[in-house]
Amino acid sequence: MEELDAQDPRRVGQYRVLGRLGEGGMGRVYLARNAGGRSVALKFIHTEMAALPGFRDRFRREVEVVRRIGGAGTVPVLDADVDDRHPWYAAEYVPGPSLQEAVDAFGPLPPGALWRLAAGLARTLEHVHRHGLVHRDLKPSNVLLSAAGPRLIDFGVVHAALDTALTVSGARIGTPVYMSPEQAYGESVTPASDIFSFGLTVAFAASGQVPHRGTLAGQLPAADPALTMLVQHCLDPDPARRPDAGQLVVQASVHDTAGDAWLPSPVASLIARRSEELLNLEAGREGGPYTDRGDAPPRTEADPDAQGTRTAGWAFHDAPTHGPGGSGPAPPPPPPPGPCVGAS
Template sequence: MGEFRLLLRLGEGGMGRVYLGRSSGGRAVALKRVHPALAAAPGFRERFAREVRASQAVSGAGTVPVVAADTDAPVPWLATAYVPGPTLAEAVHDHGPLPEPALWRLLGGLARALAAVHDSGLVHRDLKPSNVLLSQDGPRLIDFGIARAADETALTGTGLVIGSAGYISPEQAEGEPVTAASDVFALGAVMTYAATGRGPFGTGSGPELLYRVVHKQPDIDDLPGAMWGVVGNCLIKRPEERFTLDRVLACAAESDDGRGDWLPAPVASAIARKAEHLLNLEAEEEQSENEGSTATPTRVDVDAHHAPTRTGPPPAKPRPRPQPSPPPRPAVSPYAPYAAYAAPPSRQGPIHLRHDPLRRIWLAPWVQRGALGRPLLSLFGLIPMVMLLLASRRLKEVAREHPLIPPADGLAGDLARFADNDGLFPPLTLLLVAALVWLAYRRRTLQRHTERHARAWAAASAVYWLAWSAAVVGHLAWLTGLLATMDDFKNGDVPTVLWLSAGAWMALFANALVTPFATVAAFVRLSRALSGDVARPVTNGA
């Protein structure tokens, strides 16, 4: 393994350039060559040697093995196995956030990879979307550039933060001792990015992000309900209160059925194209060798003065320190809450809130689903009611100017007399508008409130639909009776308000056809809201 053939430049990171190459044994590798300026920086070689030791010590599912390295060369380098797949950052940037089934597979794969890192006595310390590779058989964790043994002395100055702002834990941002719980925090931040396309603390300069990590609560409202609970528990400020990797794995196993391809089609196609490109490069290289061409791929001795270090078998793993066995845990559910999640940093004074804005409850699916669970659908009947409220005065003037002589008899006459008593309709319409605004607003924040609030909302929405059904029928009868009191208009001299009223009448008639079904469904909904399963607090083992 004394030389590598560099086939393609893959990119450039903060530490150096990365190439796709082939070892003398024919193995595809990703070779990282450090920038010469960095190699000459004081203390850098010690840090890079620590990276190599860390990478060699890690093995297991979801990790990428080291093939060879030389930390003493004039230009230090590191070669790892090549994974033909995009990073999580590239996949989300090019194809958008991952769907929920892929999120659970990603969560489980990264948790297993971090478990392998921690079993080796290490902490990764720089988990971020660009350090996660996506392959057909699962995610791969790469770049242990700033991983270190938990008991190893830091080579950096006091208070110097190592890691990526927005993804490191609060204790890491403040220069405090870092444990495996820091990687759990970073895992929650990475999952937020995978699900939403943004980090949990937004964008901005490094100092801004570090401040938000320490003092602000993450924005994870757009995550799916079950994923919200797991990620929220990973992003707790205090490390001792976060989920452990065992609990994260249990939640992932509970929600991931493990069937089918785990990646969406566009990402899988990108992986296939990378693999095809690699095969084409190898075929071109083999063809050039067979033809004896002088234009062979570049053959580079990684270092002419220092023979590359053969990794051989990985060094013996350090024995983990004995720890007291933890007490038995209750059954884990992905809907577990995270108490103290909204607690401010210890050095800040207490914050008194009317309710915890990040507390969530479990909602029965029927509460917000179906037509009656979406009050905004009632606008189809509410808009013509508002139109009649605004046009009622003009309509009455037109009726007085064009009276029907003799007055209408039968049902038309009854409706005409009903039209004279319309004092109830304006306040009813305004009340329905106010109720709709309240219901729509509460629906968006319902999971952040208590079980009692959810039950009240479900009952109120049922009463709202009952009142809406009665208002639709009442407005239709009122408008029909008013039109029945008018004489025919001749010579096409029809006021504009009558054309608008005709459109409102047709809209009300269409809504009136569904009011019987809405009334029955609303009574059923009201009964379920008062006595059925509406919501419950999210508790451990729920």
């Protein structure tokens, strides 16, 4: 968490802003808390983004979508103000690292954690798809690791599968390296696209690398053969041949024998440290600008969207996303080199 500077707000709605967690394609994310002491991740929209024609309608839809699908491995929205000068919403704060951060810091997940990750993400996708939605940007940085299981975040690019009225013409929503082939080329995006991204995400968790499109040959040498086969089926270039989320739940759950302590010890220790820091912060034992003592900076109305690039954080949105209101269409990757090894 970064300290606040003069460009950052000190209060948003009923929430006192404590520190900056990161920045994504649509806005900044802060750690904040209300008068009752509840901590939240507060998404604060960029000024120029809020001024775009139709953006508030898209943002209102985002909030409604996340509220509608809350639970089942997601991070619920707790509060929002879409009509404020700077639209914002507050979501449950999860003190765990993203899958991207955990693998970068500690290496690939062990087999037990891999199967728990696969089973948990599959259940979440099953829940999302049952509501007629497609996430469109499933990737390691959008998966938070918690003691209760993986949590899928960043539904800012979610659209109802049959409603694309607010999609910018020609834009590709998502992160190119984790896109399905049909999504990358601007074709019809269905729940099967999320399945392809799921396969790449699980492969990254198992190897620390994103597999080359179309093949897994030699790229998951230490993975359980059953997990390799599951990933291969997800990466089938034909969307119709990929398993659906319900089938993935069945396949992964058979191998998920991890208990409550499913996370590798370094990740569990990191979560414990962050939780302790949060408790210290809320108790006012940490010095500096994060406390509610008299030496805290006064509230400021300075524009929080002054120029300057910040490193994206691990908590809520930690990578810019291309698409409506974003930085423009994402370039498509090269075509798949051929059928997926092991695909039927």
